[in-house]
Each structure stands twice: as C-alpha cells, then as structure tokens.
Amino acid sequence: MGDTSFGGPWTQKKLRILRLYLNAYTTALKKQPFRLIYLDAFAGEGSWRPGSAYASTDYDDFRKLHTGSPRIALGIQDRPFDRLIFIEKDPQRYESLKKLRSEFSHRDIMIYNKDANDALPIFCDTLRTLDRSVVFLDPFATEVSWTIVERLAQTQKVDCWILFPLGAIARMMPTANEPPPQLASQLDRIFGGREHWWILYEQSSRLSIFGDEPGRERPKGSSNQIAHQYRERLESVFVKVAPSGREFRNAKNSPMFQLFFAASNPKGAKIAVDIAKHIIDKW
Ligand SMILES: C[S@@+](CC[C@H](N)C(=O)[O-])C[C@H]1O[C@@H](n2cnc3c(N)ncnc32)[C@H](O)[C@@H]1O
Structure with a gap:
C-alpha cells in the first residue's frame, strides 16, 4: 500500500457527512427504477491514515x-449502489484500488487511472435516462476545474459534494494587490472566468506615488466572500445548492475547506438539498 497519510480531524467529519448522505440518498430512491451510480473522482485508495496536519490528541487515532x-460507498447496504466508479491519478493509489476491486469482486466497480478533469466529461456523456449519480469531488487542493463542475450540472442526473479548497484559494488571492498572471489564470480555471473572482477585488484606496492608476486590493478578512462567490457560481449552473457549506478549519483555526452540496435534477433537487x-447543519 502507498502513502495513505493525509488530512486531519476535518477528514473524518467530511466522510461522516458523505456516509450519512449516501445512506439517505439511496434509501430515498429505493423504490425508484433508477440505476444508482457512485462516482469518486479523487478516490484515494480506499483507506487513509491521519497525516502530519492531524491534531488529534488520541495517538491511537493517529x-x-x-x-x-470508496469503502464508505461500498458499505452502503440498505439500497447498495449498482455501480461504483473510482478515478485516481496517482498510479500507486490506483494499484490499491485494483486490490479493493478484487476484494469486492461481486460488485460492479470501474476504476480509472486518469485525471478527474479528463475522465468526468466522458462519464457525463455515458449517463443514461434512468441513471442517477452522486459524485464526490474530494481533491487535495485546487485540482477541480470549473468546466467539470458545469458539465456535471448539465447532466441533470448528478448530485455533487464538492470540497472547495478555501485556504489554498485565499493564499492565491493576495489582499494588498492583484494576483500575478500565473495565479490569475489558475483562478480563471477554478471559477470559470476572470469576472467571477475579479469582483472580490476593489480599487485600492492607497494613492500611487507615481500618480498613475491605483492598483486593486482584496479587503482583509474577506475569505468567506470567496466561498460565498463560489457558491453563487454553483447556483448559476445547478438546480439547487445547499444554503450553507460545511466549513473545516485547521489546528490554527484558519478556514481550510468548505464542503458544498449541489443537485442537478429538476425533480429531485429539493429533496436532495433538504x-x-x-x-x-447537524454534523
Ligand atoms: C484527499 S485525497 C482523496 C481521499 C479519498 N476521498 C478518501 O476518502 O480516502 C485526494 C486524492 O486525489 C488524487 N488526485 C490528485 N489530483 C488528481 C486528479 N487531477 N485527478 C484524479 N485524482 C487526483 C490524489 O492522488 C489523492 O489520492
């Protein structure tokens, strides 16, 4: 098995939310004629060990x-998923997923050693009328491009949990001045266009010593506005988005991630978001 260590106490909370949702979702659709598909786009290897960022006082837990x-989705029992798709870019982790597939040889499991940004559009194209899917986007950092989020929304068949890397994105967006060109193009990719993050910058109140146009700055402490802005982006393409995301903070109490939920099926979105x-709210 490769290096399984990452995450922190927030990882367990995030996965508890996923487990509760998958149970409730599959049970709610139990009597429906749908083929239920779980897709894990950043699948890891099935198990994980708390990494160095983990601040648990319980050494055993560490x-x-x-x-x-992936194992959580495989363990859903009341109404098991009909198909499970695991995408993992790292070759070693992909090898571990192969072992997981052998362990659950009676289940319909497809695994791909691919970049999620390339594999997801293909998945969207293959969905059939009676397919319904939960997609989990659980990257380490800023790997999720807006194009795949938008593509998932267009299927009208997918409910999506998206771990938005708020801490990493706040670091890409300096407060004293605009992001340099390389970071700006990364932000374009994540938000799906410059105008969608640029509005978080305002004209600087500081006077330019050379008398030219003052630059732009992002108000300090406005990282929750970044999350708010991303949620608005989700609302612009999905039928319904949960009103608030679940925020995860690190040991220094800085926001690291915001877990969003968005539903794309016009008939099912309300119940899914409820x-x-x-x-x-509860967990
Ligand atoms: C936070 S871990 C996922 C953990 C997993 N959800 C779990 O609960 O065990 C993120 C995973 O995404 C993989 N990854 C990173 N970039 C990727 C990409 N562009 N496409 C697919 N997988 C990627 C990493 O190798 C890593 O295993």
Missing part, C-alpha cells in the same frame, strides 16, 4: 487506518 470514501442541509 496510527489507525480509517475508512476512505437531506444534505439537514446533515450539514
């Missing part, structure tokens, strides 16, 4: 191998 999202909202 050493323990925890159940990762379930997700209840879980986000």
